[in-house]
Amino acid sequence: MTAADFLDYRLRPLNPSGKPRGDGRYVLYWMQQHRRLAYHHGLQHAVYRARQHRLPLLIFEALRVDYPHAADRHHAFCIHGMLEHRRALAPGPVGYYPYVEDRPGAGKGLLAALSRQAAEVITDEVPCFIVPGHNRALGRIAAEQGLRATAVDSCGLLPIHLLEKPCPTAAVFRRHVHRHMVTALASSPKANPLTGTPLAPFSWECLGPIPQRWPSADAWLDHFSQQPEAALAQLPIDHGVPLVPGRGGRRCGLGELRDFLRHRLKDYGERRSDPAQPVASGLSPYLHWGQLSAYEILRAVWEAEQPWDPGLLPEKGGARLGFWPLSESAQSFLDELITWRELGHHTGALRPEAYDRYDSLPEWALKSLAAHAGDPRPHCYTLEQLEAAQTHDEIWNASMRQLRSEGMIHNYLRMLWGKKILEWSPDPETAYQRAIHLNNKWSLDGRNANSWSGVLWCFGRYDRPWFEREIFGSIRYMSSDSTRRKFRMQSYLQTYGGIQ
Numbered sequence: 001m002t003a004a005d006f007l008d009y010r011l012r013p014l015n016p017s018g019k020p021r022g023d024g025r026y027v028l029y030w031m032q033q034h035r036r037l038a039y040h041h042g043l044q045h046a047v048y049r050a051r052q053h054r055l056p057l058l059i060f061e062a063l064r065v066d067y068p069h070a071a072d073r074h075h076a077f078c079i080h081g082m083l084e085h086r087r088a089l090a091p092g093p094v095g096y097y098p099y100v101e102d103r104p105g106a107g108k109g110l111l112a113a114l115s116r117q118a119a120e121v122i123t124d125e126v127p128c129f130i131v132p133g134h135n136r137a138l139g140r141i142a143a144e145q146g147l148r149a150t151a152v153d154s155c156g157l158l159p160i161h162l163l164e165k166p167c168p169t170a171a172v173f174r175r176h177v178h179r180h181m182v183t184a185l186a187s188s189p190k191a192n193p194l195t196g197t198p199l200a201p202f203s204w205e206c207l208g209p210i211p212q213r214w215p216s217a218d219a220w221l222d223h224f225s226q227q228p229e230a231a232l233a234q235l236p237i238d239h240g241v242p243l244v245p246g247r248g249g250r251r252c253g254l255g256e257l258r259d260f261l262r263h264r265l266k267d268y269g270e271r272r273s274d275p276a277q278p279v280a281s282g283l284s285p286y287l288h289w290g291q292l293s294a295y296e297i298l299r300a301v302w303e304a305e306q307p308w309d310p311g312l313l314p315e316k317g318g319a320r321l322g323f324w325p326l327s328e329s330a331q332s333f334l335d336e337l338i339t340w341r342e343l344g345h346h347t348g349a350l351r352p353e354a355y356d357r358y359d360s361l362p363e364w365a366l367k368s369l370a371a372h373a374g375d376p377r378p379h380c381y382t383l384e385q386l387e388a389a390q391t392h393d394e395i396w397n398a399s400m401r402q403l404r405s406e407g408m409i410h411n412y413l414r415m416l417w418g419k420k421i422l423e424w425s426p427d428p429e430t431a432y433q434r435a436i437h438l439n440n441k442w443s444l445d446g447r448n449a450n451s452w453s454g455v456l457w458c459f460g461r462y463d464r465p466w467f468e469r470e471i472f473g474s475i476r477y478m479s480s481d482s483t484r485r486k487f488r489m490q491s492y493l494q495t496y497g498g499i500q
Contacts, residue, residue: 003187009159015142024119039293042152044193056202058095071241080249095202125151127348160349178317253286269329285444344453365460368473398496407444418458
């Protein structure tokens with residue numbers, strides 16, 4: 001398979017019979033989830049089409065107020081990126097139309113209006129959450145207008161539509177990753193897709209009355225940049241999930257990446273499971289919002305240890321270690337970044353109706369959990385008690401407080417957190433609904449393909465049967481007592497034990 005074939009796998013027509021509009025005034029790129037201006041297949045394709053048409057490019061970046069779990073925390077993280085895009089694009093020929101809804105449904109009709117002036121529309125291909133519904137709506141708009149509309153996958157290194165069937169385990173998916181990696185790297189997106197032959201300059205006059213009907217968010221963004229909490233208070237979103245200061249936007253993401261490479265990568269392989277010595281990258285929220293690309297992170301990790309040379313990769317792989325010509329720590333991190341992260345996206349693409357459903361678990365897991373659904377629960381908590389971190393388990397309470405305060409949980413404790421919700425809920429399906437609700441509400445990287453993959457892993461997805469026990473059946477068991485024996489938890493408990 002060639003690099004050109006790989007790129008073709010990334011393109012999906014949303015209106016297969018649509019044609020470019022001959023009198024279109026610009027090419028429209030609707031930025032939904034891949035919210036960056038670098039290392040971006042979708043933006044690169046939009047630039048390519050604009051040059052082919054010899055037309056300006058308009059980037060439309062919007063934010064609804066009614067997406068599930070819309071809150072100050074998630075809005076702020078995204079909006080920091082919008083501010084950066086506005087600054088970056090202001091002096092150039094590319095048009096930038098930021099739009100933040102001030103009430104549910106305020107933006108209805110805006111995409112259709114922008115499409116009517118476009119030669120064609122390009123947007124993001126993402127298999128989960130609200131994007132598939134958005135793309136179906138865009139497909140209907142394009143069909144009504146007879147317009148070409150294309151969704152472009154910029155999720156990861158492997159195109160999400162490359163494989164024909166889901167992978168049951170990470171080991172199976174890892175073999176695909178390694179087999180296709182040389183081709184994936186040969187089809188890397190450009191570091192800056194906006195460089196090269198200058199684009200035709202965009203003029204706001206071509207939008208006619210659209211900005212009057214749907215004003216851009218420029219004034220509101222100015223307010224947010226000065227008083228973020230006050231600006232967010234104007235919106236009908238959840239103000240009980242507060243923003244996390246210092247997080248959000250590509251600049252912060254690149255700073256987090258540099259800090260990880262300098263101070264934590266060297267210890268990642270040995271200490272990544274130890275809550276007392278946090279060495280996690282902290283990059284998952286930036287990947288979730290598309291503010292960083294897996295391509296650039298891979299290259300940065302590689303070049304932190306040696307010069308970039310994909311020719312060093314072996315023809316065959318499959319093992320967790322030994323494929324990448326890097327340290328064990330770097331290999332462990334890349335396995336998380338690529339194998340485990342992209343496994344979730346591929347599951348979403350190949351099981352679009354089931355990726356987020358409890359009954360999508362392996363048959364052995366469903367049968368085992370059902371057989372033990374009636375087992376007595378020595379501790380059984382309500383959702384409200386769990387959310388308030390009011391259990392008998394101080395380690396679990398601390399991890400829930402970390403999630404509430406920082407929008408993240410330490411990697412190892414995130415698994416324990418999910419397992420305990422299974423143990424303390426009245427039945428397994430209720431436990432799953434609680435875990436995904438709490439994760440998606442509070443986590444900066446929630447509402448992502450890996451949210452469902454990670455939570456469902458706690459219930460048996462991508463795993464195998466283990467020893468039979470009460471409540472868990474043959475689902476892998478984890479306990480706070482074993483965590484305490486394995487790690488020195490004092491410092492973690494001191495940090496998060498009293499946060500309210």
